[in-house]
Amino acid sequence: MDQENEIREMWRIIRPYRFFIPLCGIVMASIGLFGQLGSPKVFQAEALVGLPQIAGNDSRDTGLVFVTVAETRAVTALLKLRLDRGDDQELAADSALQRLRLVRIDEVRGSDGYFKMTVRTTGDSRSALAALDRMLSYLNGNSYLMKRHQAKIKELEAGLLSAGQALKGKAGAEELAGQMERQNSLRSRLALVQNYVYVDRPWVGKEPVSPKPWRNFFLFGFLGLLLGVMLALLGHLVRTIIKTGVKHPPA
Secondary structure, X not given: OHHHHHXXXXXXXXXXXXXXXXXHHXXXXXXXXXXXXXOOOEEEEEEEEEOOEEOOOOOOOOOEEOOOHHHHHHHHHHHHHHHHHOOOHHHHOOHHHHOEEEEEEEEXXXXXXXXXXXXXXXXXXXXXXXXXXXXXXXXXXXXHHHHHHXXXXXXXXXXXXXXXXXXXXXXXXXXXXXXXHHHHHHHHHHHOEEOOXXXXXXXXXXXXXXXXXXXXXXXXXXXXXXXXXXXXXXXXXXXXXXXXXXXXXXX
């Protein structure tokens, strides 16, 4: 019974505003719809990317990773900041990066050897895929990230050269066999050195992730109705309390 009385009281309060509240909903819904219709279409592409590393020789060997996901994320965040500021004219002139709106690096649970890279660009799905390829190329050409990668390659090449020179020297059969085994092992590891590479084929959405005009139409319309109710309650408060005054009991 009390709940029914509360509903009646609420209806009594908002009844004078019964046309104003739907009007707020219509206005807000129109803002949400037409605001999105004028926005450029944004497409998303994503891929699993392997970190620079020496891949394992077998399933039990996880390999040696040279660059972490955190370092990769920091470099991509710095690139996006430079693009937004227009600090680098060469990057700003890159047609694929000009359309870039978002680049995100996410760790993959249970793996330290690869990560998920997501990009969003204006234009179409091909633009998103081109930006993904361009980001991979940028990471592979970044001097900071490649420093340890190149150092490890030089270390393996130096070891291979040393093993080759040892084979030319005078040594017993057992020592020669050991040097040959070391040389073959170094050649195998050098062949397994990899840069940033796609783990699987990149995925790109056929439909834009934004704008979503009809989603915004209903969302803004609902918010407009809430705004209308709040304004109605505020109007009732002003009309019944502030204007008429509140009677205080005598001291």
